[in-house]
Amino acid sequence: MKIGDLARLTNTRVETIRFYEKEELLPAPGRNKGNYRIYEQAHLNRLSFIRRSRDLGFTLEQVRKLLKLADDRAAPCTEVDSITAANIAEIDRKLADLGALRTELVRKLECCRGSTIADCRIIEALAPAPSK
């Protein structure tokens, strides 16, 4: 399987696959006579794992840990739990921040609509003092 095929199967850009290889997240595959990368099923599996983890908001550093952990099938998964819990906590923080932000922006937008800059409530809210 060539890199383009792998890219299609995992919904990943070709450049990203090469980037993961350079980052040692994905082992370097064999090459054919024309120096093209040739991938096996194991690469597909591993790349799928990486992409799903990324989609779930894990950082590449966390993905690295998860990959290492996933290889030791006998170990307890407390660490997997804690990485996941950390991500949930981070998401909660972001949700709260974004919610507050939204409220504030919507309020400003409602006050402002259609006036001129001089009376614009958004600009006013941003400006720290009557501009000279």
Added chain:
Amino acid sequence: MKIGDLARLTNTRVETIRFYEKEELLPAPGRNKGNYRIYEQAHLNRLSFIRRSRDLGFTLEQVRKLLKLADDRAAPCTEVDSITAANIAEIDRKLADLGALRTELVRKLECCRGSTIADCRIIEALAPAPSK
């Protein structure tokens, strides 16, 4: 006022202030005999504007536009409105994504808690096939 004072007053790192100057968001201030930047009230106002905008999730590019708009007090603020509305839409997108992500992670965490890697629901959910 020296850069450190300005930094404290606006809750901004000194390096960030210098970065804003390089980016031409904040005009270069005068210097004292020792080549220290000396800031006036106008700088404080402008930096406050920038920081509040950033806190509200505007990009530096948007801040640039807002600053330009804020100077033309007679213009209608339709553009300010549309920049703000774009931000709200972006926030809504992120809120939806994060909400879905959270649900998925929490479900995995609940299934997994305390088992070994071999039975870990999180790892299982990430792995695309029974690992060799």
Added chain:
DNA sequence: CTTGACCCTATAGCGGCTTCAGGGTGCATA
């Protein structure tokens, strides 16, 4: 034998800073 889709490497760029290396300034204290 040419076209065009695919592949290769190496390097730079994105946003929004942060950090680092290697200095200079300014003021209080011994």
Added chain:
DNA sequence: TATGCACCCTGAAGCCGCTATAGGGTCAAG
């Protein structure tokens, strides 16, 4: 006067997670 220390300076590189660009090589179909 020396010295210590907090603060300031510049320029460049680093961070994340890719993405894009330049400048080529490979390969199968027509």
